Amino acid sequence: xAKTEDLxxxxxxxxxxxxxTLKREQFNLRFQxxxxxxxxxxxxxxxxxxxxxxxxxxxxxxxxxxxxxxxxA
Numbered sequence: 001x002a003k004t005e006d007l008x009x010x011x012x013x014x015x016x017x018x019x020x021t022l023k024r025e026q027f028n029l030r031f032q033x034x035x036x037x038x039x040x041x042x043x044x045x046x047x048x049x050x051x052x053x054x055x056x057x058x059x060x061x062x063x064x065x066x067x068x069x070x071x072x073a
Contacts, residue, residue, distance in 0.1 A: 007057045019054045022047055 007015065026047045032038040 004053055004057065007053055012058065012061065015054050015058055019051065019058075022051050022054070026051065 010018070026044070029038065029044050029047060033041070033044065038044075
């Protein structure tokens with residue numbers, strides 16, 4: 001599980017790459033669940049929450065950047 005502090009230390013590119021990987025894993029887990037081949041159902045929740053954490057960090061950065069630009073104007 002990714003901790004928020006660890007995510008904040010990564011660059012936007014690293015976060016985007018990790019987000020892509022997690023979304024691919026989420027798709028595979030959903031596919032396994034649909035075909036009754038899922039071995040770790042709790043992993044679906046972990047992946048979903050990790051995705052949310054990354055999206056939150058990215059949106060915080062975007063919001064901070066926008067407010068900085070408005071402050072400079």
